[in-house]
Amino acid sequence: MGATKTDHFTETQNELSMLAKALGHPARIAIIEHLLKVNACICGDIVNELPLSQPTVSQHLKELKSAGLIKGSIEGNSICYCINESGFEKIKSFSEQVSAHLEKKNSCC
Amino acid sequence: MGATKTDHFTETQNELSMLAKALGHPARIAIIEHLLKVNACICGDIVNELPLSQPTVSQHLKELKSAGLIKGSIEGNSICYCINESGFEKIKSFSEQVSAHLEKKNSCC
DNA sequence: TTTTTATATTGCAATATTACGATAAACATT
DNA sequence: AATGTTTATCGTAATATTGCAATATAAAAA
Numbered sequence: 472m473g474a475t476k477t478d479h480f481t482e483t484q485n486e487l488s489m490l491a492k493a494l495g496h497p498a499r500i501a502i503i504e505h506l507l508k509v510n511a512c513i514c515g516d517i518v519n520e521l522p523l524s525q526p527t528v529s530q531h532l533k534e535l536k537s538a539g540l541i542k543g544s545i546e547g548n549s550i551c552y553c554i555n556e557s558g559f560e561k562i563k564s565f566s567e568q569v570s571a572h573l574e575k576k577n578s579c580c
Numbered sequence: 581m582g583a584t585k586t587d588h589f590t591e592t593q594n595e596l597s598m599l600a601k602a603l604g605h606p607a608r609i610a611i612i613e614h615l616l617k618v619n620a621c622i623c624g625d626i627v628n629e630l631p632l633s634q635p636t637v638s639q640h641l642k643e644l645k646s647a648g649l650i651k652g653s654i655e656g657n658s659i660c661y662c663i664n665e666s667g668f669e670k671i672k673s674f675s676e677q678v679s680a681h682l683e684k685k686n687s688c689c
Numbered sequence: 690t691t692t693t694t695a696t697a698t699t700g701c702a703a704t705a706t707t708a709c710g711a712t713a714a715a716c717a718t719t
Numbered sequence: 720a721a722t723g724t725t726t727a728t729c730g731t732a733a734t735a736t737t738g739c740a741a742t743a744t745a746a747a748a749a
Contacts, residue, residue, distance in 0.1 A: 484610050512689075573663060634725090656717075
């Protein structure tokens with residue numbers, strides 16, 4: 472075992488969990504926060520900002536990108552990363568949906 | 581390696597990533613969705629609802645609980661689980677914060 | 690063209706997660 | 720007390736993640 476049984480769940484469940492999983496590491500939260508703060512976003516800046524090696528940061532960026540949470544575009548020699556809104560929209564809408572449900576029904580425990 | 585360097589990141593970054601990580605599995609998304617739908621929430625029902633064994637479901641419930649996303653209270657023989665609002669509030673506020681930032685600054689790539 | 694700069698990939702070791710059978714624990718029912 | 724029901728824990732195998740040194744790639748600068 473050790474492999475998630477993704478085929479037993481719905482598309483939406485798998486998609487949401489993949490987005491959440493991509494945010495499930497403090498370095499990747501830090502990257503998102505940094506991208507929000509500066510709004511200009513050369514990869515090397517992120518490497519300098521984080522207490523991790525360049526290959527490790529590159530890997531985290533790759534995960535955020537493949538999850539659809541950031542975008543990257545080539546800018547001469549370097550690469551410009553920034554937030555991909557659509558991924559965050561899905562997370563936002565899920566969390567708002569949870570809140571909306573909770574307002575109507577009160578929790579039972 | 582393999583161990584996350586949590587001590588190199590802020591409290592908030594670690595907390596947010598732990599919440600996200602707890603949602604980073606389709607079974608745990610499915611559990612949350614089920615709890616929202618029924619609002620009554622005996623553990624055994626969740627086990628029946630999911631395509632996973634009882635020990636595996638129990639483990640997922642434990643993770644959601646320790647992350648602060650659900651609460652559980654003993655109800656006679658069985659255990660009643662339900663959503664823990666405070667955990668979801670943090671996720672909601674983060675995703676709304678991201679959206680708010682994005683409205684002001686337009687993405688650069 | 691050679692060298693430098695910036696980022697990605699490979700390979701690998703350490704650790705974490707996922708899943709479940711077996712079993713324990715705790716309470717309810719008989 | 721004995722039995723059944725419900726949930727948790729243990730042990731363990733399979734797989735995934737994290738992190739980095741070494742190396743590759745690609746564009747810029749010299």
